[in-house]
Amino acid sequence: MRHRNLIEILLLPIIGAAIPFSVTAFAADLALQSSQTGGVTIAVKPVEVSAGAATWSFQVSLTTHSQDLSDDLARAAFIVGGAGGKESPTGWDGDAPGGHHRKGVLRFKALKPLPEAVELRIQRPGESEPRTFRWQLK
Secondary structure, three states, X not given: OHHHHHHHHHHHHHXXXXXXXXXXXXXXXXXXXXXXXXXXXXXXXXXXXXXXXXXXXXXXXEEEOOOOOOOOHHHHEEEEOOOOOEEOOOEEEEOOOOOOEEEEEEEEEOOOOOOOEEEEEEOOOOOOOOEXXXXXXX
């Protein structure tokens, strides 16, 4: 019994050190990403993207000083998981179209099962290719 308690006490710091490392590594993979094209900067940060979540959320901001930001993000955005299927947003909670600065949260039905990686793509008017933001989940 004493040996078991001693082993548990000795292993506790090792286990405690491993848990924050794995959480930190996951958080680092889901860092803010940005893309600048045609005078418009889009920055995206996953807020809630996990296996246990029913809804995935991405914080999005658009900034420009050269044009009006009239994008309908609920129609212009989609996520792609490991199987390649597209999932459209369930909603946009944020600034209305127009102006030079917009921010809000795009919400999606969570991809099941959890893919290796997820991509958020935003197709802006007048741009030939969608802006692509990719995060490793596993």
